[in-house]
Amino acid sequence: MLRLEKVSKQYAGLQVVDKVSLDIPPASIFGIIGRSGAGKSTLLRLLNLLEKPDSGAVYLGERRVDTLSGRELLLERRKMGMIFQNFNLFSSRNAADNIAYPLEIAGLSRKQIDLRVSELLELVQISDKRRARLRELSGGQKQRVAIARALAAKPQVLFCDEATSALDPQTTRSILTLIKNLQKFLQITVIVVTHQMEVIRAICSRVAVLEDGRLVESGAVASVFAKPKSSAALELLHAA
Amino acid sequence: MPLDLHEILSLLPQATLETIYMTFVSTALACLLGLPLGVYLFVTSPAGLRPRRVVYNIISRLVNLFRSFPFIILMILLMPLSRLLIHTSIGPAAVIIPLSIGAAPFVARVVEAALAEVDKGCLLAAQAMGSTDWQIIRKALLPEALPALVSGLALTTITIIGYTAMAGAIGGGGLGDLAIRFGYYRFRQDITLAAVIAILILVELVQLAGVLLSRGLLAKR
Numbered sequence: 511m512l513r514l515e516k517v518s519k520q521y522a523g524l525q526v527v528d529k530v531s532l533d534i535p536p537a538s539i540f541g542i543i544g545r546s547g548a549g550k551s552t553l554l555r556l557l558n559l560l561e562k563p564d565s566g567a568v569y570l571g572e573r574r575v576d577t578l579s580g581r582e583l584l585l586e587r588r589k590m591g592m593i594f595q596n597f598n599l600f601s602s603r604n605a606a607d608n609i610a611y612p613l614e615i616a617g618l619s620r621k622q623i624d625l626r627v628s629e630l631l632e633l634v635q636i637s638d639k640r641r642a643r644l645r646e647l648s649g650g651q652k653q654r655v656a657i658a659r660a661l662a663a664k665p666q667v668l669f670c671d672e673a674t675s676a677l678d679p680q681t682t683r684s685i686l687t688l689i690k691n692l693q694k695f696l697q698i699t700v701i702v703v704t705h706q707m708e709v710i711r712a713i714c715s716r717v718a719v720l721e722d723g724r725l726v727e728s729g730a731v732a733s734v735f736a737k738p739k740s741s742a743a744l745e746l747l748h749a750a
Numbered sequence: 751m752p753l754d755l756h757e758i759l760s761l762l763p764q765a766t767l768e769t770i771y772m773t774f775v776s777t778a779l780a781c782l783l784g785l786p787l788g789v790y791l792f793v794t795s796p797a798g799l800r801p802r803r804v805v806y807n808i809i810s811r812l813v814n815l816f817r818s819f820p821f822i823i824l825m826i827l828l829m830p831l832s833r834l835l836i837h838t839s840i841g842p843a844a845v846i847i848p849l850s851i852g853a854a855p856f857v858a859r860v861v862e863a864a865l866a867e868v869d870k871g872c873l874l875a876a877q878a879m880g881s882t883d884w885q886i887i888r889k890a891l892l893p894e895a896l897p898a899l900v901s902g903l904a905l906t907t908i909t910i911i912g913y914t915a916m917a918g919a920i921g922g923g924g925l926g927d928l929a930i931r932f933g934y935y936r937f938r939q940d941i942t943l944a945a946v947i948a949i950l951i952l953v954e955l956v957q958l959a960g961v962l963l964s965r966g967l968l969a970k971r
Binding site for chain 1: 869871872874875876877878879880881889890893896970971
């Protein structure tokens with residue numbers, strides 16, 4: 511679904527991502543784990559096309575996407591949804607209008623938008639919060655709004671950037687369950703970036719371990735957990 | 751101190767109306783010039799959507815240059831422009847042009863500061879969702895910054911009220927003109943005092959309106 515080929519990125523002389531090759535299979539939940547500073551965020555920005563690699567290539571499906579620019583680049587970005595640690599919702603909009611944003615920028619009519627927003631609210635099980643202001647929502651409810659917004663334009667890929675790191679354990683479980691169910695139901699590709707081993711264990715089928723900008727290990731979650739080969743994976747396992 | 755209430759009451763309403771007229775038209779025009787400039791400054795700033803160091807530095811310096819210019823001098827310099835555009839350089843209508851141009855850089859900075867306060871996370875989200883720059887500005891940046899922009903608008907209006915008083919020194923009309931012509935040249939402190947009170951009331955009203963409106967917008971979130 512998404513493929514990185516020897517992708518590198520430097521910031522101010524620092525090699526943040528170093529020749530990373532990654533093949534993320536479609537319709538699965540793929541985990542990317544690493545300690546803070548391992549290059550996770552940058553790798554994510556390369557995958558969701560907010561950043562261009564210094565070298566290497568990024569493919570979405572069969573199409574090379576890192577060389578796109580202008581309108582074409584925007585249209586590729588619209589095929590990907592993203593949720594964040596701090597939700598990053600628009601405080602000037604209520605729940606429904608936040609979910610409507612990607613539909614507005616895609617140019618749908620008001621009627622189409624209302625219809626789709628109702629579907630989405632139901633999908634994330636907060637139909638009763640349609641007109642709620644953001645400050646009336648709990649963290650878990652906000653993340654549900656964010657998930658609905660990310661899925662609004664029917665993306666092929668959903669990125670979760672430390673999406674449960676700001677939530678309590680119980681809410682984390684309910685959000686992870688929701689993501690897992692949505693992935694099965696919609697058959698989309700989900701990419702989970704986290705420093706929490708529990709998150710990987712709970713929902714991912716495959717995992718890649720990052721350390722100092724390099725990919726040190728990747729494979730099925732069960733095998734990486736059973737026989738970690740890299741010191742980074744070992745350390746993350748012990749921390750969990 | 752002389753006190754002629756009858757005379758004060760015959761002069762004050764006209765002068766107050768002139769000040770209000772100058773203030774509101776100038777504020778509207780200053781915003782028309784300053785808002786796009788402020789948005790452009792934010793967008794090209796180092797933390798903006800499209801950082802462009804050279805362009806940002808040039809505009810930023812120009813804005814600072816205009817702002818550090820003593821307003822009264824700027825007004826005199828811009829008088830020929832008024833003559834060109836509305837064929838007079840005296841009276842409330844004539845000073846609107848220097849007032850608007852003089853206040854525009856101030857508005858630009860106020861707007862830039864208001865936009866810089868917007869949560870970077872939600873701009874990142876808008877970018878990741880494939881928004882065009884214009885969509886981000888119109889649908890995310892400006893609505894998110896609205897309460898701060900309203901406070902900024904009140905601040906701008908108050909600054910312009912101050913400027914209109916200065917415009918009185920060069921025959922601009924309004925309360926400043928009244929205070930200078932009667933109070934200063936004819937030693938009528940009672941009229942100066944009346945003009946000052948009227949200006950204070952105007953400033954307080956604008957301040958109050960700004961605070962209430964901004965608070966009202968925040969309460970809706």
